[in-house]
Amino acid sequence: MNPKFETQAIRTQSERSQFLEHSTPLHLTSSFVFEDAEDMRASFAEEKERNIYSRFTNPNTTEFVQKVVQMEGAEDGVAFATGMAAIYATFVAFLNAGDHIISARAVFGSTHTLFTKYLPKWNITNSYFAIDDLDGAAALIQPNTKCIYVESPTNPGVDIVDLSALGALAKKHGLLFIVDNCFATPYLQQPIKFGADLVIHSATKLMDGQGRVLGGITVGKKDLIRELYLFAKNTGASMSPFNAWVLSKSLETLSLRVDRHCENALQIAARLEQHPSINWVKYPFLKSHPQFELAKKQMLKGGSIIAFEVKGGLEAGRNFINAIRLCSLSSNLGDSRTIITHPASTTHSKLAGEDRLAVGITDGSIRLSVGLEHPEDIWNDIENALHQ
Ligand SMILES: *Cc1c(COP(=O)(O)O)cnc(C)c1O
Numbered sequence: 001m002n003p004k005f006e007t008q009a010i011r012t013q014s015e016r017s018q019f020l021e022h023s024t025p026l027h028l029t030s031s032f033v034f035e036d037a038e039d040m041r042a043s044f045a046e047e048k049e050r051n052i053y054s055r056f057t058n059p060n061t062t063e064f065v066q067k068v069v070q071m072e073g074a075e076d077g078v079a080f081a082t083g084m085a086a087i088y089a090t091f092v093a094f095l096n097a098g099d100h101i102i103s104a105r106a107v108f109g110s111t112h113t114l115f116t117k118y119l120p121k122w123n124i125t126n127s128y129f130a131i132d133d134l135d136g137a138a139a140l141i142q143p144n145t146k147c148i149y150v151e152s153p154t155n156p157g158v159d160i161v162d163l164s165a166l167g168a169l170a171k172k173h174g175l176l177f178i179v180d181n182c183f184a185t186p187y188l189q190q191p192i193k194f195g196a197d198l199v200i201h202s203a204t205k206l207m208d209g210q211g212r213v214l215g216g217i218t219v220g221k222k223d224l225i226r227e228l229y230l231f232a233k234n235t236g237a238s239m240s241p242f243n244a245w246v247l248s249k250s251l252e253t254l255s256l257r258v259d260r261h262c263e264n265a266l267q268i269a270a271r272l273e274q275h276p277s278i279n280w281v282k283y284p285f286l287k288s289h290p291q292f293e294l295a296k297k298q299m300l301k302g303g304s305i306i307a308f309e310v311k312g313g314l315e316a317g318r319n320f321i322n323a324i325r326l327c328s329l330s331s332n333l334g335d336s337r338t339i340i341t342h343p344a345s346t347t348h349s350k351l352a353g354e355d356r357l358a359v360g361i362t363d364g365s366i367r368l369s370v371g372l373e374h375p376e377d378i379w380n381d382i383e384n385a386l387h388q
Contacts, residue, residue, distance in 0.1 A: 167195020
């Protein structure tokens with residue numbers, strides 16, 4: 001019998017050392033020793049599975065990777081220093097000069113910069129389609145199109161992308177289907193079930209969940225991950241063993257934490273929706289969300305992020321943020337602490353005004369990452385700020 005999600009998150013552990021420790025220790029070592037000349041040769045020839053050097057593998061990073069692999073229903077994975085390192089490496093490992101990407105318009109700010117500033121150096125181009133326009137997506141496919149890339153829910157608009165429809169489109173045209181699953185976490189959504197070839201996470205967010213360390217990971221099929229691993233070990237954006245140790249511990253409580261994040265977020269979203277100072281609220285598991293049915297089909301719960309707009313535009317948005325006392329003003333998300341961000345002036349400030357509007361970021365939009373404080377305290381802070 002296959003152990004269930006919660007059990008795997010706790011019981012997937014690297015081999016015990018001679019000390020028979022119960023909790024996995026931190027393996028802070030740059031390299032590992034060989035027994036003799038033959039062991040050295042055979043290890044480098046990959047005739048045995050073992051650790052050689054922590055840029056390649058380390059027991060802590062392997063444990064973290066294996067947990068996420070099981071959670072996502074993948075075959076293998078590679079850990080990276082940050083989420084952006086994972087995204088960058090995944091593109092550069094699989095794309096060649098002249099290739100073309102199609103992606104849903106709403107992507108993380110730095111991913112947009114990668115598409116528009118850095119990948120074009122190799123003549124790798126990108127076309128955006130609107131979240132709900134799958135015919136438009138199909139129409140963008142050219143002979144040099146190599147992959148479809150999406151986030152769902154999107155950052156910061158919490159729109160939902162139809163993963164199974166895009167999975168089928170990718171399969172039909174022989175394209176790689178790559179999903180940034182950061183907002184959902186593998187607890188709420190497993191894109192491989194819907195046809196994704198590669199799934200990427202910024203582990204910095206809900207996987208850590210306490211705003212301590214940066215990390216990234218890509219998981220998927222064995223042959224693809226082998227290619228990505230070779231790229232990663234030779235280019236060096238490896239995850240540190242310390243961060244992997246922290247993250248692996250964090251995954252033990254992922255389901256518990258995400259359950260509570262979702263409970264709190266749904267409560268806050270429902271209350272925001274009733275408040276007279278709010279123009280609109282978007283949360284995937286509110287009936288008013290335009291893709292509510294699709295969200296329920298793809299996700300176990302609605303996640304921790306709410307997007308909303310305070311009435312009165314930019315000025316009212318700024319006043320609201322300045323009146324916040326308990327919640328943090330920060331650009332991170334998926335933390336135990338509730339975090340409020342103004343995307344137009346921070347995470348998405350590099351987008352031109354019309355590009356921001358196209359992904360639903362108005363000047364007054366607020367992104368709320370609902371934390372694990374008591375929901376009454378979170379609500380009191382927000383309500384007080386709305387009265388200012
Ligand atoms: C934060 C984030 C990233 C980048 O992750 P880092 O760990 O900060 O590099 C990528 N995608 C999404 C959706 C994110 O929220």
